[in-house]
Amino acid sequence: MTILLDKQVLGYHVWIASEKWKSSCGRRDKCKWQIANVGGVESLISLHWSGRKAAKATLLRVGGVAIIDGGLATELERHGADLNDPLWSAKCLLTSPHLVRAVHLDYLEAGADIIITASYQATIQGFEAKGFSRGDSEALLRKSVEIACEARDVYYGRCKEGSPDGIDDGRVLKHRPILVAASVGSYGAYLADGSEYSGNYGDAITLETLKDFHRRRVQILAESGADLIAFETVPNKVEAQAYAELLEEEDIKIPAWFSFNSKDGINVVSGDSLLECASIAESCKNAVAVGINCTPPRFIHGLILSIKKVTTKPILIYPNSGESYDGDRKEWVQNTGISDQDFVSYVNKWCEIGAALVGGCCRTTPHTIRAIYKTLPKRSAALSSQ
Numbered sequence: 001m002t003i004l005l006d007k008q009v010l011g012y013h014v015w016i017a018s019e020k021w022k023s024s025c026g027r028r029d030k031c032k033w034q035i036a037n038v039g040g041v042e043s044l045i046s047l048h049w050s051g052r053k054a055a056k057a058t059l060l061r062v063g064g065v066a067i068i069d070g071g072l073a074t075e076l077e078r079h080g081a082d083l084n085d086p087l088w089s090a091k092c093l094l095t096s097p098h099l100v101r102a103v104h105l106d107y108l109e110a111g112a113d114i115i116i117t118a119s120y121q122a123t124i125q126g127f128e129a130k131g132f133s134r135g136d137s138e139a140l141l142r143k144s145v146e147i148a149c150e151a152r153d154v155y156y157g158r159c160k161e162g163s164p165d166g167i168d169d170g171r172v173l174k175h176r177p178i179l180v181a182a183s184v185g186s187y188g189a190y191l192a193d194g195s196e197y198s199g200n201y202g203d204a205i206t207l208e209t210l211k212d213f214h215r216r217r218v219q220i221l222a223e224s225g226a227d228l229i230a231f232e233t234v235p236n237k238v239e240a241q242a243y244a245e246l247l248e249e250e251d252i253k254i255p256a257w258f259s260f261n262s263k264d265g266i267n268v269v270s271g272d273s274l275l276e277c278a279s280i281a282e283s284c285k286n287a288v289a290v291g292i293n294c295t296p297p298r299f300i301h302g303l304i305l306s307i308k309k310v311t312t313k314p315i316l317i318y319p320n321s322g323e324s325y326d327g328d329r330k331e332w333v334q335n336t337g338i339s340d341q342d343f344v345s346y347v348n349k350w351c352e353i354g355a356a357l358v359g360g361c362c363r364t365t366p367h368t369i370r371a372i373y374k375t376l377p378k379r380s381a382a383l384s385s386q
């Protein structure tokens with residue numbers, strides 16, 4: 001079980017947690033909840049007695065900020081991967097899983113609390129188009145989560161060997177709860193034709209089409225061992241609605257976050273109202289956070305203020321570097337964005353006005369995440385159970 005928690009929605013999240021305990025052990029009466037001060041941070045603790053084992057504890061720290069990782073695909077490219085392919089970063093699941101694992105590790109060592117899998121553009125339909133069988137395609141989706149979990153295990157091993165102060169050669173080696181978020185990119189990302197940034201799918205694509213497109217993928221990722229599902233770069237309202245309905249229809253057992261992208265700082269990229277999109281996430285009981293990714297930093301302040309109008313859930317923010325993307329050439333135009341220092345100078349302001357999870361998207365790197373780690377005085381709102 002994994003929960004992202006915030007004071008205002010305490011009751012709500014406890015309810016999810018309780019339901020989950022109930023379904024996992026049928027011993028709800030044996031689960032206790034209490035608020036305690038852990039490491040100076042007010043925290044919700046659940047204690048779970050299961051059979052002869054003493055207790056399993058889930059800590060949900062209230063307040064503070066959790067750090068999300070930085071760009072995955074663009075970091076893979078920076079290490080030499082050629083992602084000019086309809087599968088984009090998911091191509092590395094086939095060609096260089098070791099590189100994916102290494103990048104996840106880099107982000108953990110930079111201080112990330114949440115790592116996002118390489119399944120953004122991994123779809124059963126996309127793998128089948130490459131000639132993979134249904135079974136192999138499903139296995140590749142699971143592999144994206146396995147790789148991230150392996151990176152977490154390796155990281156924990158390094159933490160044990162690391163120095164007592166948790167900092168080693170500039171690496172953050174500090175044992176802490178780490179979440180694996182299974183990425184689900186949009187239908188437009190699968191099309192790989194730029195519609196992930198226009199959100200325009202044409203009239204033929206309906207709510208039902210989108211649900212059917214994502215259904216099996218979401219089921220598999222939900223049962224893969226990931227802690228949560230990250231619906232990323234959601235470009236329009238109909239796709240947000242499809243995700244929300246899928247979570248309900250398929251009785252998905254892990255939480256999800258909904259993250260939209262914007263190119264004008266007001267609406268989501270399709271022109272649909274951000275307030276309406278965020279409201280869909282707000283009324284989805286599986287949604288534990290809502291926010292914005294892959295959007296220039298200069299828009300984020302205003303977008304947080306908008307989202308706050310319609311949600312009580314934790315707000316997540318992981319902007320891109322602000323560089324422009326040339327859709328025709330399929331590449332980022334270098335030096336059109338902001339430096340890591342400038343990026344970080346925004347971070348505290350975003351947190352002051354309500355961001356609870358902060359990281360980076362395309363063209364941000366482990367340097368960006370390390371700088372965020374250093375700038376945040378109190379950290380971590382998101383924790384997982386064992």
Ligand SMILES: [Zn+2]
Pocket residue numbers: 071293294320361362
């Ligand atoms: Zn991005």
